[in-house]
Amino acid sequence: MMLALVGATHRTVPLALRERLAFTAEQAADALARFRDRFPGREGVLLSTCNRVEFYAAGEAEVAAPPVEELLSFLAECRGLEAAALAPVLSREHDEAVVRHLFSVAAGLDSMVLGEPQILSQVKQAWTIAQDNRTAGPLTAGMFQAALRTAKRVATETALGRERVSIPSVAVAEFASSVFERFDDKRILLIGAGKMAAETLRYLRAAGGRDVVIVNRTASRADDLAARLGAKPASFDELERELAAADLVVSTTGSSEPVVSLDLFDRAEAHREGRPLVVLDLAVPRDFDPRVGERPGVWLSCVDDLAEACDANRRSRQRELPRALAIVDEETSRFMGDMHHRSTAPVIEQLRAGWSETGEAELERLFRRLPHLDDRDRDEIRQSFDRYAAKMLHPPLASLRSESHAGPPHGLLDALKRLFNLKD
């Protein structure tokens, strides 16, 4: 066994247990140091996020990867848990399944929100921590580099991570950005001071929004949120004036009646000088009279519109899943083929050395019998011998490479050893 994996993910392990299993960066470094001492010569990478804790181990030849049960005990020990309690819920994988799993994880196919991109930076961070703690090696290096390549391919060749799936992100990145090119010169008005308002403002800030005014019935809450988010509070009585000045309105109050009636909007509209207005009405019940959206130059989206867009984006991601999985399969086969071929290196080395040795001996004998040859002639003859050896070795080596794609080429290796009398 060259590769092993023990892990807990959001699919199989409840949050309470995942929390107990989770590692901080310092704890991960400490665990890797312990791994190095406990399993010398083996490679190990620990990936710990809020949705998963996974330990990847690798080893070659006589220092094979640790058995998964030992790895499980090690993980439990690191977190001060009973291995017996973890055994029923932790997943265990070997060799090809480990590679396939890591590639899926890096590409966001195993994430809670399909295709989310943050996991890729977490995978990179896990690899960096392993490098810093000297538990990374050639096998894990190849596997993690291939995982990053797979994630990049999935991101560029499919639309999996393209569409956003949360209401505030869709509201800002798809609707508001479809109307406005930039937000740094726009007046943003938040009506309400709830969590949704704060979350939407976070996306608006990321998109460049600077000039933000918060209006709330309870002035103290508007003041608090404004202070927290670097915005300006305004009195609820100034709503009409603020509406006239705003380019983008995010409304999230808990009011049971519309906060912005058609009359109120029409009065504000008279002072807007025809500027377009984007309204993201994220409140339930709605804060804006729906007829406001029929006014020219007003782009009104309510929570249902945005939820529909989110659902459509989720479905779009699901539709892309088969293509993404095909890429993962392709990259897994490629990596496994390379890894199996890598295991044939000692035999290839012996084969080449044997031919080279025999060739050298023959050349020496020939040069002794033909002493009149000058250096140029000798070089010519030597090059001919080398070319001959390379051509003769090409078919068996090509067969070995080709056979490696289907799995470890044990049969072919045995045949070569017997035919050419190679020692283990």
Place this chain on the structure above:
Amino acid sequence: MHRMAAFLSGISIVCFAASYGVALACEASRLVFRSGVRGAVMVFFAAAGLVAHTLFLGWRAAASGTLPLSSPFDWYLLAAWVLAVAYLWLALANPKTPIGLFLLPVILGLVGAATVASREPFLHDAASLFWGRVHGAFHLVWSVSVVLGAIAGSMWLLQAWRLTVKSSSAGGLRLPSLERLEHVTSRTPAIAAWAATAGFASGLILNAVNHRRGLMETVPWTDPVVMRMGLVVAWLIVASQWAAMARRRPGGGRVMAWLSLASLVVMAGSIAWGLAGTTRHGRPAESPLGVADAEVVR
């Protein structure tokens, strides 16, 4: 030197039209599948087409010793070249926007129009050459402005429709924001109106110069080319004023988008009229009347 000349003279319209066609196919494939290399392939073919296009026009200019504005054929190809430069620049600056889906068909249309347009050069002497170039250049500016405005207007309407039906994406197309598109549709009517007026005025001067020197007969006010250009200029002035007023009113973006499209329709109508009518425009004094050439806006 001889080899280079042979190479340049061997470049045909098919070379760059085919390259633009491949770039358009790549743009269209955005609707079907995603690809990591498509952008590079698209830009490569568009750039290759533009290089061939430039060499073709350069070779014609060198062979005739004048600017590539000396015949309707050259004029169409130059207009297509300007739009191709605009396309390449926009494609590089906005790789995710399928601008080619809107621009490349127009470019190919102009190249196609060139193949049926007259290659016979307009008559000129030293004085009329200057006014002829001014006349042709202004017509090039307003025509390109109208085309770019109409493309921005159609994208505005598509984007507005997408927002109205609350669709998060229009068949995989990432369109520019309404604000950016309005930036174009609010400016192109004024540019087109000024350039068309200047082109019309320089045409009158050119007509007078040619007539005084006996190079051409006077083109009467009732000539189809003069009439249709007069109407086009009048429309573009009205459209630019209309757009300026709409800009400060609610829903002005939609008005400007429709005005941009209407200007394209007026231009297309003018082309059709030019193809159907008879004209003395650009004809030598001895030339018999009757057959309309395919020259349109010059």
